[in-house]
Amino acid sequence: MPAHDLQSFVAELERRGWLKRISAPVDPRLEICEITDRVTKSGGPALLFENVAGSRFPLLINAFGTRERMCLALGAASFEEIAERVRHVLRPEVPTTLVQKLKKLPELAQLASLAPRIVKGGVSQEVVHTGDADLFSLPVMKCWPLDGHPELCGGSPAQAASAGVSSVNAGSATSAASPAPSADVGRYITLGAVFTKNPDTGERNIGMYRVQLFEPKLAAMHWHPHHDGARHFRRYQQRGRRMPVAIALGGPAVLPYAATCPLPPGVDECLLAGFLQGRGIDLVPCVSQPEIEAPASAEIVIEGYIDPGEDLVLEGPFGDHTGFYSLPDFFPRLHVTALTHRREPIYPSTIVGRPPQEDYWFGKATERIFLPVLQAIVPDLIDYNLPMFGCFHNCVFVRIKKEYPYQARRVMNAIWGAGQMAFSKIIVLVDEHVDVQNEQEVLFQLCSNVDPRRDILFSDGPLDILDHAAP
Incomplete structure (x- = not known):
């Protein structure tokens, strides 16, 4: 089960050897960022700065900076484990017998207990x-x-x-x-x-x-x-x-x-x-x-x-x-x-900056956990990947089972109509035999098999307001 408060989470990080305490004096203006940026990009531990200039409060950063620490925060062994729970909620089995209905009661009671x-x-x-x-x-x-x-x-x-x-x-x-x-x-x-x-x-x-x-x-x-x-x-x-x-x-x-x-x-x-x-x-x-x-x-x-x-x-x-x-x-x-x-x-606290930073793992968790939700909206979709270099909204790799002409274009437009996926700048669709989690494989297929005149679709729509290249 996830930690009920930050103090418990910090204690568990330390117990697992995933946290480093720093007692040396540090400045919250630029210095902590400079230290943490190096640690985060090298896959290092969570950092607890205990002697921050100008404040009596310690500062925790990079607490979510790896897949393992993100999973720990969510109380799961993997993002896919949570995705399966989401899939179960989206596609519940309808009980048909009295015994099955009785077995459903604990699940319903648990759902009712989730409200704040x-x-x-x-x-x-x-x-x-x-x-x-x-x-x-x-x-x-x-x-x-x-x-x-x-x-x-x-x-x-x-x-x-x-x-x-x-x-x-x-x-x-x-x-x-x-x-x-x-x-x-x-x-x-x-x-x-x-x-x-x-x-x-x-x-x-x-x-x-x-x-x-x-x-x-x-x-x-x-x-x-x-x-x-x-x-x-x-x-x-x-x-x-x-x-x-x-x-x-x-x-x-x-x-x-x-x-x-x-x-x-x-x-x-x-x-x-x-x-x-x-x-x-x-x-x-x-x-x-x-x-x-x-x-x-x-x-x-x-x-x-x-x-x-x-x-x-x-x-x-x-x-x-x-x-x-x-x-x-x-x-x-x-x-x-x-x-x-x-x-x-x-x-x-956290650094907002060029990936990898902690927020990359927030985005990766959302990619995996919300896969069943996106599949419910776009049933053609088998898998997708938000690569790190795309900064969440700049690039999406999508894998589909192609069954008819122009299906890829229909899927692209469906994705652009799905909530915040509307801000996706570039969507790359590939056939089902391509592993979208293997970025080199996707780029190989892209460079080898795309006819730019035929296969590129331009569509006008909104982009993220933080996109410096947006018109």
Whole structure:
């Protein structure tokens, strides 16, 4: 079973020899990233930095940086084991006899127990800061040299503001935020599970969005138009109401993965976390924003609100997973109203950068676990692979059993219509005898058997907003 909180997960990593404690003093601005980037790319262990400059909290990073550690977090021997559980849910056997129906009762009871449970309190609220809440008390990292420096990306914040309002979230106006102290420019929360709710339906969403720090109680929330958090923001904007937000750091080991999953709008990621964990996630109402709940076992919870009537704030640039900086743009201001945590919390973080990084294993887990879901949408599909060099959305290898002319084109268009697979830039389809997990074999078939005039299809559609090559 997956660890119920981050402390238990860290203990298990250490027991298995998969974690290295570092007691030497380190700086969260660039230095931790430089160390971790080398360790991650060499397949090294999780790192627990115990002496981080400017904070009394230790920092955990690279906790999910290998297949084995990702599987441990999900409580499974392999991603395929979870995929089989998903397949069983999607294609249940219908009981026909009384005995078979009775045997189904425990399964139904277990499914009913996977919903999140609201509890009165938890370790996440052992220490509460409201008036003295300070984001800079956390060991929040700056990963890359130009992070948070718009003046180094072709212009000053004022010049960027004069260029107009971004289409990401249209507010009443735009402006640059009050600058962080020079030493703290470009610090980002990168592994926070952001909890929001639809004000019309009360439906919960958990997303993993980067958050840039500006002041002790002010940050920028970076989300894209298609993200559920952004949809909720637009609902609050229409209502003219403040939007409560909670950012959970730590908690159940399955939570970071659940927050990244491409679930349909309206589906609570807490249900997926409960499914992976085998029992419901305990949530506790926030201290200063009681409309919204956060994990009772979280290490740290940042509570706050976004006022849709306020000016947007210039956020970025940010070194991204493509190996390029995503450019500055305007996003909502997050005002912090409380900071709660365990008595001795661990701050979890990750690097966003050119793969391999930890997020590669989040993506690989999704590829394997969601194979049955994609097959339910596109029955022709036998297997698929999101190769590392494609950074999740740039390239997809797809294996099908070809039975009729133009079937490959139909499958490609079906994939482009399947949720976040719509952002796939390049889709390569091969016959059933080609192993799409063997990238060299796919490239051999591509170079040997493709007639470019006949076999390449161009289709206009959306691309990921972080794709620097997109028009």
